[in-house]
Amino acid sequence: MTGLGGTPLNFILLTQYDGSIVGPVARLLGVLMDGLFNALSAIGIPNIGLAIILFTVVVNVLMIPLTISSQKNMKLNTVIQPEIAKITEKYRGKKDQASLEKQQRETQMIYDKYGYSPTSGCLPTLIQFPIMLALYRVIYQIPGYVGAIKEQFQHIVDLALTQSGFAEKIADLATANTMSPDKYNFDGSTTESVNYIIDLFYKFDSADWAEFNKLFPALQEQISPYLEKITEMNSFLGGINLAEAPGFKLSIALIIPLLAWFTQWLSIKVSSAGQNTPNNPNDPTAATMKSMNTFMPIMSAVFCITLPAGLGVYWIASAVVRTVIQYLVNKYFEKVGTDKIVEQKLAKQNKKRAKQGLPEINADGTYVRN
Numbered sequence: 001m002t003g004l005g006g007t008p009l010n011f012i013l014l015t016q017y018d019g020s021i022v023g024p025v026a027r028l029l030g031v032l033m034d035g036l037f038n039a040l041s042a043i044g045i046p047n048i049g050l051a052i053i054l055f056t057v058v059v060n061v062l063m064i065p066l067t068i069s070s071q072k073n074m075k076l077n078t079v080i081q082p083e084i085a086k087i088t089e090k091y092r093g094k095k096d097q098a099s100l101e102k103q104q105r106e107t108q109m110i111y112d113k114y115g116y117s118p119t120s121g122c123l124p125t126l127i128q129f130p131i132m133l134a135l136y137r138v139i140y141q142i143p144g145y146v147g148a149i150k151e152q153f154q155h156i157v158d159l160a161l162t163q164s165g166f167a168e169k170i171a172d173l174a175t176a177n178t179m180s181p182d183k184y185n186f187d188g189s190t191t192e193s194v195n196y197i198i199d200l201f202y203k204f205d206s207a208d209w210a211e212f213n214k215l216f217p218a219l220q221e222q223i224s225p226y227l228e229k230i231t232e233m234n235s236f237l238g239g240i241n242l243a244e245a246p247g248f249k250l251s252i253a254l255i256i257p258l259l260a261w262f263t264q265w266l267s268i269k270v271s272s273a274g275q276n277t278p279n280n281p282n283d284p285t286a287a288t289m290k291s292m293n294t295f296m297p298i299m300s301a302v303f304c305i306t307l308p309a310g311l312g313v314y315w316i317a318s319a320v321v322r323t324v325i326q327y328l329v330n331k332y333f334e335k336v337g338t339d340k341i342v343e344q345k346l347a348k349q350n351k352k353r354a355k356q357g358l359p360e361i362n363a364d365g366t367y368v369r370n
Helices: 022-042 048-062 064-090 097-114 122-140 147-160 171-176 191-203 206-215 217-234 252-275 284-306 309-336 338-355
Strands: none
Touching (some): 022 048, 022 122, 048 122, 064 309, 064 338, 097 338, 122 309, 147 191, 171 206, 252 309, 284 309
16 A cells, blocks of 8 residues: 655645644635636636646746846846955955944945845745745645535545444554544544545545545445546546656656656756856855755655655646746846846935935945035
């Protein structure tokens, strides 16, 4: 008996996450996913794989302003860092208070000139982090957020609970799928208990369902239409069950981790081209980034082998959409040019300073004297 036990995210349950930050974001994204799935169903394509792809496109398009903001910060950073390096070199070895204060003032003048904050690059990441966690919540446990899929599992649960001793008989299957009856109640007496059963059934692979049919042979014919509907909803590329992990067995599902590796590699390559940072072999940061750029696509493939294929589809779609958006953003900044970005930032900064009654800043970083 296989299953999804032991995967990194197996602690996530169907019951919608109620965390104070990620929970509301997940529910909002869940509404989007549910709406997209229902829209596809309305035109006769009730497929969760296509819903995930559309979902990924919409979310990434909505995050374009963050991508542009992040890219602007990277462009500014390439201009700012050489100037900061000159100031650092100027005061190298000077530890007296006066020198430290001068260095700090001159450094701040550089930041003021460009309207730049050293922590500004963290903001897009801080905003995206809860969104990413919420995305995984939604994708990993689709039935918790997509009503049409949960409904099919609900029919099976209703039938299963008519069987005498259901909770006891299901114990081994539950334990094998990391949902020990010692921690989870499967008697169906509460809404929470019913959700746990749906959660468990969503973890089942074909071998688990075969074992379930042996335990409850009277239900096999009755649950068959619902399982067929679930399979139809979860089927992708003609034979990949999005609820199952591809694993290491030879099958069409292995295309998921392979594409995850390639699309992640391509996304990193395009993103690195947009940063346009000089290649310094003696820079330890550059060496670390190069290692990470090699390591991350490999990790993507490993994750997509061990996690449900639905997450792999999201991973691939997200990398493809990010690559396209990043390519277009790169082309935009190539056309605009770094000098124009600096000029725009300086004009914006001076407009802000004028409202505050502060002197304008010249392009060389000095202040305009009235």
